[in-house]
Amino acid sequence: MNWRRGIIATLLGTVTFFLAVSCGSSSNGEGEDYNSDISSYTVTFVLNGGSSINEHQNVPINGFIIEPEPVRTGYIFGGWFYNANLTDSMIKFPYLITSDITLYARWVPQPGFTVTFDSDGGTNIPPRIGVAYIASEPIPQKDANEFIGWLVDTQNVSFPYAVTRDIILYAFYSPKEGCIN
Numbered sequence: 001m002n003w004r005r006g007i008i009a010t011l012l013g014t015v016t017f018f019l020a021v022s023c024g025s026s027s028n029g030e031g032e033d034y035n036s037d038i039s040s041y042t043v044t045f046v047l048n049g050g051s052s053i054n055e056h057q058n059v060p061i062n063g064f065i066i067e068p069e070p071v072r073t074g075y076i077f078g079g080w081f082y083n084a085n086l087t088d089s090m091i092k093f094p095y096l097i098t099s100d101i102t103l104y105a106r107w108v109p110q111p112g113f114t115v116t117f118d119s120d121g122g123t124n125i126p127p128r129i130g131v132a133y134i135a136s137e138p139i140p141q142k143d144a145n146e147f148i149g150w151l152v153d154t155q156n157v158s159f160p161y162a163v164t165r166d167i168i169l170y171a172f173y174s175p176k177e178g179c180i181n
Helices: 001-020
Strands: 041-046 058-060 074-079 101-109 112-116 128-131 145-152 169-177
Touching: none
Parallel strands: 041 101, 112 169
Antiparallel strands: 041 058, 074 101, 112 128, 145 169
8 A cells, every 4th residue: 555655646746846847937846947038049150251141040949950051162061060170070960959059160172273364464354263164265355356265275275164273274365457456
């Protein structure tokens, strides 16, 4: 008979604790107060030069986040880390948020090459960094001249152009008819 009283007392204690916690008690059951007004945590993303995502996200308590993927020209996104030195383990997603947290983006230089354009006094053509090909021919403008094409090592370049090394392309012009250079 005493064992039945022990089970009933244990069950009543468990039910009482459960009801106190689920009905908004301001205690964690161990006499410590907690703030029940918090409804979300802030996740801060340090992009380290990247872009295209919101740097701050509010996530519900015990909510999960999926991996945001920022972009950065000339780099491949290498994951999110807990510390700014990027020396700890990479975070795996979906990730359970249990407090405010700051995550740091890692970037790996993108394989590819740099193509520099020497427009020989024509309009500036920005370099292409981290590329393996150039789909269309950039066309500079130069007063009294007609753009003919690009040269590399005295050879004409045709587009799309497969880039196999860092290279400088040189603009080649012909004087426009009736114009004096």
